Amino acid sequence: MRTRPANTENTANTEKVDPGLLDAALDRAILPGYSRFGLWVRRRAQPADSAEPAAMRGRTAVVTGANSGIGKECASALARRGATVVLAVRNRARGEQARADIVAACPEADVRVALCDVSDRDSVLACAEKLNDELARVDVLIHNAGALPSEREENAQGHELALATHVLGPLLLTDRLMPALTSAPAPRVIFVSSGGMYAQPLVVDDPEYRHGRYRGATAYSRTKRMQVALTPLIAEHYAPQGLSDVHSMHPGWVNTPGIAASLPGFHRLTGPLLRSPAEGADTAVWLATTSTTLPPGRFWHDRKVRPEHYLRRTRYTADEVERLWRYCGTTVGIAVD
Template identity: 40%
Template sequence: MTVLKETIQVKRPATEAFAYLADFTTTTEWDATAREAAKLTPGPIATGTRFLVTCAMPVGSVDIEYEVAELDAPRKIVLRGRSRFFDIEDTITFTESGGTTRIDYQAQFDFKPLIRPFVGAMEPGLRRMGKASLKGLKQALDDRFPTPKLSGEDATADKLVLPKLARFTRLGYLRGRKRWNPVSADLRGKHVVITGSSTGLGFASAMELAHRGADLTLVMRNKARAEEVKRDILAETGNGNVALEIADLALLAEVDALVSRLLERGRPIDVLINNAGALYNEWQATSEGIERTVALLLISPYRLTLGLKPLLAAAGDARVINVVSGGMYSQKLSVDRLVAKEGEEFSGATVYARAKRALMVVTRHWARAWRQDGIVVNAMHPGWADTPGVKTSLPTFYAVTRFALRSPDEGADTIVWLAAATEAGKLSGQLLLDREPQTQYLLKGTEETAAERKKLLKFLDAYAPTAGATAASMPRAKAS
């Protein structure tokens, strides 16, 4: 039997340290030997929850299947693991005093007979490993990581279109992930509003943010699906703090009614995620007479965010996250071409990309204008992720790329990071992919002029909520 014991002190309440460690998939964030970790059993973490952790060995790797044997919040966690080389019991105890928590971590190895003759020689290495892991855990919980910048390597890739596009695939995610820092920020008590959470990236973000303890308001347009989502989130995470709002966000009247309801509820919004979106291959106007792409992807998040600004400002340090698309790289802002006219040649992908480009420009404008309100505003693009939206709107693209696509969780990762990570709160006006700021213009000649930016704001001003932010008011102007 080999027993490793380490102690660390962190300036965090025991409840936060406990919540972080109870989800043992976080082990990949702080234990340098842990390469992959997955939760094997559905439902909230409880006694009996199982995790699979793959750890690097001097040669190859070993899979350890852990089971939570004891979960006494926020005092003690006991995990029992089995692998082909050893059984292990991790006992983690948390003792809080004056805002600091002492974490005592004991790992007890029981090696298989075949390994026992080598244990003496392995012990110093094991002890070093134990110390390094606990140092990593302390760093994770101290949560003082630098704000990411565009890395030199990425800046080079940005000048070359093909390497940049390769980053949009799952390989880009796997590569990016190697550089990431832990995210241990506690989201309990934070109010996060997410649009379009019925499927795809919105659903994946909602599930992960619920798992991290946030109180959610989920905006969907189908009531039955919304209730199903709420049930799924409760069943998987145990988080019942999920409010539902039903709205067709392509309709300004419904955006306004949503804003009115949320203002009436009066709960400050810590994070607003403008995620709802669609790529339409056919021209169609909404019942309010606006081409539906620009209505849903630009005018709607513009009006919603402005309408909710009092609640964002009331949060003190709110974050707005606009989900754009790498497709926007193909387009230069052109206000005259934002609203596709009926009867003209129509390319859904182009109109979509133009609207996303415009939302990026608005993101930067708000970032500057709202700094003094304590609101940071960023955009992210998910790369290419396997979601129902991509499958139905881009069937050929989907057929060709499906094996290289990211999962919805991987595509949503940067949304969750922007919402949760402490260091993300210091960024504003950025476009992110895989938790890193990106260039906003990839192709020569796609940077808009200051005059065009001004023109966009003038165009959008016609869709701003009316003073006193909106009692189901109709738009002051219509595009057609």
């Protein structure tokens, strides 16, 4: 059993990082903080961006779910900075179209497409094997692929789809890409989470959502909460192998095809306030490119560490996080002892 707390209290974050009264008010108010307005206000005080064309030259990035929305914008931004970028997508045709769009905007970009259905174990294993063979190193791995099922679905291995997409698949892909990741001098792994996780507790006794009335938005938010809770343990687990730079972030409310399709009412009501995909990708891109030494295992929004809890009912213990880590690790075949 680990003796170090798994970053379960928001007091640890807020003691070290004071976002300022206005910034904190925006965060707690949710609507202004997660909207375009929040990003506009915060940009004045944000850390510098590594936007130079050569900032990522010689580095390689893998982005899942990169055929549209935030993932595509992450890939495009990294390609513009000189990185070799792999679009890990489950639909090759859409991936090739995304590649063509990025290269059209940046003809010098080195952009490749790899098939990877993050929700499916066999697809993840095949993708990892291919990338380890073809790439000398992976400097950045961005877990962006998402799923918001309208009803409960299971993948080919019998796991609930949101859990498989947001937690099990990313854990497995990270683990199997360790040869390429540890070949990079300072690898980073970034989970694109969601502010929706603030409304959900850590469900340890029913991670597969087998009990109670199934709601896709709840499944989505629960598994995004799991991403944030597990981030410190992932960083700790792989640190001895050379990977401790593991982070989670949330992009705010973003106008993406997935949101429009899955939450049409929300999209209709908040449309003018939603961030663009590029604005939503901003923190993930900054985490991937900054030369700043970052504290590992933290949760970020608008380039700052954020509290992991605002509601008392969402708090969890280190033991609960450990139990979830053991379940997920054992499920995908990671030795978590």
